[in-house]
């Protein structure tokens with residue numbers, strides 16, 4: 434390929450990468466973030482390469498907290514996710530890092546509880562690793578990517594006060610993420626670590642919910658970022674824990690059920706965004722506090738786990754909120 438053609442290809446590639454979510458081009462509201470991967474390999478000299486654009490409805494005041502800057506809270510959640518899921522941690526030579534940017538011990542407690550035993554994860558491990566690498570690096574090509582984010586709920590899916598966000602795949606607007614009121618009531622990562630590590634809650638992963646987990650979840654839904662395992666579908670969907678499409682595996686105990694029970698298919702954990710969110714937060718707690726938050730667990734030793742018998746008793750801390758009622 435000639436140099437001119439190469440340049441043209443790069444330009445077209447860049448244009449496509451940035452056109453994925455915003456056909457109208459850039460605007461002054463755009464927020465740029467340097468991906469962890471570039472930052473580490475290039476000492477931050479390349480970038481910014483992630484563009485968050487759109488922001489429809491994000492200037493509408495939050496009824497609970499009128500001083501809240503929603504745009505800043507969305508950016509903060511992304512940056513917290515970069516902290517929660519670091520790339521190439523403790524690598525001696527960042528210019529020559531190992532292939533996997535997020536190190537996984539497939540036999541530690543967190544990996545076994547959220548993804549399944551070593552035998553069971555077999556054919557899905559490489560896919561899970563690919564997704565974890567993506568979350569750690571936030572890269573999908575050499576140029577970067579653009580994502581449409583908004584707060585005006587165009588699909589009317591922000592129904593409950595705990596609804597945090599959803600990713601829409603409507604063709605006319607490309608993939609985009611909408612942030613609901615519940616997202617803004619979640620803690621930042623440092624606050625979640627402090628709150629969860631109190632003696633009362635310490636062992637329960639639910640107590641560590643944060644904006645960073647929501648971001649990790651939603652990025653996996655984005656078609657050009659999350660990689661589907663085994664199934665033939667265009668993007669990752671939330672796995673179900675029964676044949677009822679309303680029963681998606683969101684709660685921590687539901688994600689563990691995907692990894693333990695014989696009923697769901699083996700690819701379940703690999704294709705379930707909240708599995709990754711809980712797993713990476715558990716690993717972050719292990720790193721910062723030196724223990725594994727092993728709860729919630731089932732109250733009996735029957736198998737498959739009795740999904741409908743034991744509800745999470747920590748509903749009140751699942752969505753730590755300064756505004757408990759929706760106005």
Ligand SMILES: [Zn+2]
Pocket residue numbers: 650654670671706
């Ligand atoms: Zn989801």
